[in-house]
Amino acid sequence: MAGPLKTVELNLPASREALAELEIGTVVYLNGRLFTAREGVYKRAIEDGAGMPAANVDLGTANFHCSPAAVIEPDGRFNVGAVTATASFRFAKWLDGWFKLSGCNIIIGKGGMTSEIYRDVFVPHGAIYLTTVGYGTGALLGRGIKDVPGVYWKDELGLAQAVWVLDVERFGPFIVESDLAGNSLFERENAKIAPGLARLYEGTRPATLRRYGETDDKTDEVI
Amino acid sequence: MIPLASLQSTAEALMAKAAIEIPDDYLAGLRRCADTEKGDLSAFVIQAMLENYEAAKEDRRAMCGDTGVPRWYVKYGNEARVEGGPVGLEAALRRATARATTGVPLRPNRVHPLWRTDHNNNVGINAPEIEYAFHPEGDWVDLTTVHKGGLFGSDYRMLFPGDGLEGIRRFFLDTLIGFGKRGLACQPAIVGIGLGGSKDACMVLGKQASCLRTVGSRNPDPKIAAMEEEFRELGNSIGMGAMGFMGSSMVVDCHIEVGYCHTGGMPMSVHMFCLSSRRATARIFPDGRAEFRTDPDWFTAYSRRDTVEWGETPLLAAAQ
Numbered sequence: 001m002a003g004p005l006k007t008v009e010l011n012l013p014a015s016r017e018a019l020a021e022l023e024i025g026t027v028v029y030l031n032g033r034l035f036t037a038r039e040g041v042y043k044r045a046i047e048d049g050a051g052m053p054a055a056n057v058d059l060g061t062a063n064f065h066c067s068p069a070a071v072i073e074p075d076g077r078f079n080v081g082a083v084t085a086t087a088s089f090r091f092a093k094w095l096d097g098w099f100k101l102s103g104c105n106i107i108i109g110k111g112g113m114t115s116e117i118y119r120d121v122f123v124p125h126g127a128i129y130l131t132t133v134g135y136g137t138g139a140l141l142g143r144g145i146k147d148v149p150g151v152y153w154k155d156e157l158g159l160a161q162a163v164w165v166l167d168v169e170r171f172g173p174f175i176v177e178s179d180l181a182g183n184s185l186f187e188r189e190n191a192k193i194a195p196g197l198a199r200l201y202e203g204t205r206p207a208t209l210r211r212y213g214e215t216d217d218k219t220d221e222v223i
Numbered sequence: 224m225i226p227l228a229s230l231q232s233t234a235e236a237l238m239a240k241a242a243i244e245i246p247d248d249y250l251a252g253l254r255r256c257a258d259t260e261k262g263d264l265s266a267f268v269i270q271a272m273l274e275n276y277e278a279a280k281e282d283r284r285a286m287c288g289d290t291g292v293p294r295w296y297v298k299y300g301n302e303a304r305v306e307g308g309p310v311g312l313e314a315a316l317r318r319a320t321a322r323a324t325t326g327v328p329l330r331p332n333r334v335h336p337l338w339r340t341d342h343n344n345n346v347g348i349n350a351p352e353i354e355y356a357f358h359p360e361g362d363w364v365d366l367t368t369v370h371k372g373g374l375f376g377s378d379y380r381m382l383f384p385g386d387g388l389e390g391i392r393r394f395f396l397d398t399l400i401g402f403g404k405r406g407l408a409c410q411p412a413i414v415g416i417g418l419g420g421s422k423d424a425c426m427v428l429g430k431q432a433s434c435l436r437t438v439g440s441r442n443p444d445p446k447i448a449a450m451e452e453e454f455r456e457l458g459n460s461i462g463m464g465a466m467g468f469m470g471s472s473m474v475v476d477c478h479i480e481v482g483y484c485h486t487g488g489m490p491m492s493v494h495m496f497c498l499s500s501r502r503a504t505a506r507i508f509p510d511g512r513a514e515f516r517t518d519p520d521w522f523t524a525y526s527r528r529d530t531v532e533w534g535e536t537p538l539l540a541a542a543q
């Protein structure tokens with residue numbers, strides 16, 4: 001077994017000073033308020049000009065890319081089972097407008113984005129990216145949710161795309177994928193793995209029938 | 224006659240079991256990864272997953288928030304008769320899927336591909352998929368549900384005989400590396416490879432190889448069994464572990480299934496059954512009794528037969 005990783009509990013909303021303490025690869029647990037938002041919300045808030053569904057204090061400033069496994073009971077209570085992030089790279093194009101509109105400084109999701117996006121969009125807004133772990137740690141995350149103070153836009157967007165506001169305690173684990181300087185943990189790891197790849201392919205040649213757009217550079221990203 | 228009510232209640236129980244309880248064979252395989260993983264980040268991820276399975280069981284909540292796409296595999300013993308016939312059975316499976324979505328709860332994942340219509344119950348056009356198989360004897364029906372996750376991790380390619388084993392190895396590596404980066408495939412995974420068949424059968428075989436065989440099982444052809452072990456080791460020597468972090472945990476096991484294909488081709492598919500390798504099976508008998516298990520026992524000597532006749536097939540005699 002490998003050694004323990006640096007672990008931090010972060011209170012939300014997070015101050016710039018608190019975020020500055022985080023390095024890529026740090027394990028983070030969250031306390032406080034955050035909310036879910038993904039493509040449906042971005043489209044509506046930014047492209048359709050609807051703005052934010054509620055004020056900062058009601059939503060928090062940490063945006064989780066996820067749709068919870070949750071139902072609204074007949075008596076109006078929320079029953080949240082498991083929560084797992086959805087892949088974030090698809091949402092990159094909305095983020096600049098989103099940071100301006102929402103004031104978010106933490107994005108939580110799956111798989112991260114490119115360091116180019118971090119430098120161009122995250123760093124100017126003082127935002128970091130936390131990745132979920134696994135990514136299937138849905139039950140652990142579900143446990144950390146203590147209350148659902150509100151759900152916005154469920155009629156307009158449906159349960160999966162709606163804004164779920166979550167009050168959480170020791171919600172995690174997450175890993176810092178991008179810090180305030182815009183470094184990417186995934187890219188650092190990819191770069192470490194890349195030199196060993198050529199050896200695996202020794203003695204093989206490309207398939208007889210090629211495919212359009214195909215690359216033979218194994219260091220390329222797919223996102 | 225197998226009562227419809229037991230089919231439906233068993234199917235509902237299976238939906239919850241699959242979503243909540245990680246199968247023992249995958250769990251044991253992942254523990255072996257945990258024992259050998261030297262990458263600190265990858266080891267942390269695996270440890271978190273092991274804790275996650277415990278939390279899911281203790282709280283009776285879904286292990287992963289992403290339901291994947293719940294689907295059904297049905298195997299009929301040759302003498303099985305179901306109340307309401309096959310249409311009754313399909314209705315029971317659709318009802319069980321919808322009811323478990325609110326009951327567990329599971330995230331409603333199924334939407335219309337174009338209009339994004341969401342019934343909030345994981346049921347819709349051609350959803351859940353139901354696949355069938357038959358067994359030469361038995362008055363039972365086996366129900367298996369698989370909640371396959373992952374928009375990533377599967378691929379298909381038409382290879383040719385000239386591409387050979389090296390071509391197979393290369394496409395295997397391409398898929399694992401491409402989808403393993405940033406952990407998009409949620410590895411370590413059970414990797415299924417479909418070789419041969421027609422294009423659609425090739426995809427089906429690969430998916431069934433990953434989802435319906437247990438970790439540690441081997442193809443009865445000793446040469447294919449050796450390939451399965453070689454490919455597992457190859458995948459684990461990429462240098463990549465959980466979430467694409469440095470490490471050695473990509474493949475919990477590798478399963479290969481084959482089908483006879485066009486003489487000019489060698490189609491290949493690769494599928495990855497993720498960290499939430501969700502499957503559950505039950506056999507239901509005419510008295511309504513259900514026996515639950517985690518091994519679907521889908522591939523059998525009968526399903527892999529390569530002869531025209533099987534045993535003393537009574538058909539010919541009956542026809543004469």
Ligand code: SF4
Pocket residue numbers: 084134135136287288289290291371372373374408409497498499
């Ligand atoms: S691929 Fe599996 S573990 Fe990953 S998010 Fe989907 S269902 Fe969960």
